[in-house]
Amino acid sequence: MKRIILITLFLMMLAGCNGQTVVLLPDMDGHVGTVDVTSETGETVTLVQANQAVKGKDTVVTMSDEDVQKTFGGAIAARPEPTAKFLLYFRSDSTTLTNESVKLFPEIMQAFHDRASTDVSVVGHADRAGDKDYNYKLSLRRANKVRAMLLDKGMPADVIQTISHGEENPIIPTADNKHEPKNRRVEVLVR
Structure with missing residues (x-):
């Protein structure tokens, strides 16, 4: 779960940290947790599925694997190998x-x-x-x-x-x- 949160936070930083895009990715073992995303307006959205994302203010979408790779491929590739x-x-x-x-x-x-x-x-x-x-x-x-x-x-x-x-x-x-x-x-x- 910690890995999912850290990956999500890292991806938020890459997206500009202003709520542009937050995506929930599986951890290195393929498990998917959950993450709560709170916008500047105080709205909270809970992501519960792999590749589910918040784009813009509070729009929830599911990104394709291709879109995730295109947007965050560099960050994903930089993850260490699993223990x-x-x-x-x-x-x-x-x-x-x-x-x-x-x-x-x-x-x-x-x-x-x-x-x-x-x-x-x-x-x-x-x-x-x-x-x-x-x-x-x-x-x-x-x-x-x-x-x-x-x-x-x-x-x-x-x-x-x-x-x-x-x-x-x-x-x-x-x-x-x-x-x-x-x-x-x-x-x-x-x-």
């Missing part, structure tokens, strides 16, 4: 990656090189089996293990930020002391 996100899973109560997760390292490194990235987050997680403090430390050990593997593959240390969430922020919410394989993970975000 590449990789989920690496672990065996229960360990820092041992699953075989499927080990196979993702070439893709991670390719995304790193393709983006000429200088910003990689390695975020450790644990399921809710066990003590909260233990799970925090376990998820940090998992994140550090993935960091070490990325370093071994040639990623520079100064681009990697390592974080632990412990059992917080699960993919699948569970009761306390519940094993859940999808929550035993490290997320690698390549920007």
